[in-house]
Amino acid sequence: MRVEPVPGTPFGLVIYGALPVTSGQAVGALVAGGGGLAAAALVACFGLAGAAEGWGAWVAGAFAVLAGLLGLAGVGLGIAGLRRTRAAAAITAGTVGGRGMAVAGLVCGAVTVAVTLAALGVSILVTLA
Numbered sequence: 001m002r003v004e005p006v007p008g009t010p011f012g013l014v015i016y017g018a019l020p021v022t023s024g025q026a027v028g029a030l031v032a033g034g035g036g037l038a039a040a041a042l043v044a045c046f047g048l049a050g051a052a053e054g055w056g057a058w059v060a061g062a063f064a065v066l067a068g069l070l071g072l073a074g075v076g077l078g079i080a081g082l083r084r085t086r087a088a089a090a091i092t093a094g095t096v097g098g099r100g101m102a103v104a105g106l107v108c109g110a111v112t113v114a115v116t117l118a119a120l121g122v123s124i125l126v127t128l129a
């Protein structure tokens with residue numbers, strides 16, 4: 001904050017700095033990545049729990065679609081959030097934050113996709129065996 005006098009008057013002009021904001025893409029990446037991890041856990045749980053009765057692979061496949069979409073959304077939004085925070089740092093001296101959230105969402109999204117594919121594969125193999 002700074003105060004600049006207005007010439008010829010007894011008044012001053014107060015100038016406030018811009019408050020930093022968090023990138024919406026970074027927040028979305030973290031939410032999608034975390035939700036995808038929860039859905040990937042459901043893929044593994046339902047896939048193994050229903051393997052004996054034969055319905056495990058079907059239910060795991062349904063949740064795998066959800067988990068895969070959330071994981072891909074986490075990766076995409078994480079990349080967009082990283083680009084936004086990097087661009088804002090170069091232009092406006094870091095008024096847009098959330099780089100850590102973007103990285104966390106990107107990692108969670110990638111892990112979600114990997115865990116989903118592995119859990120779906122295991123549940124199909126267990127069901128067929």
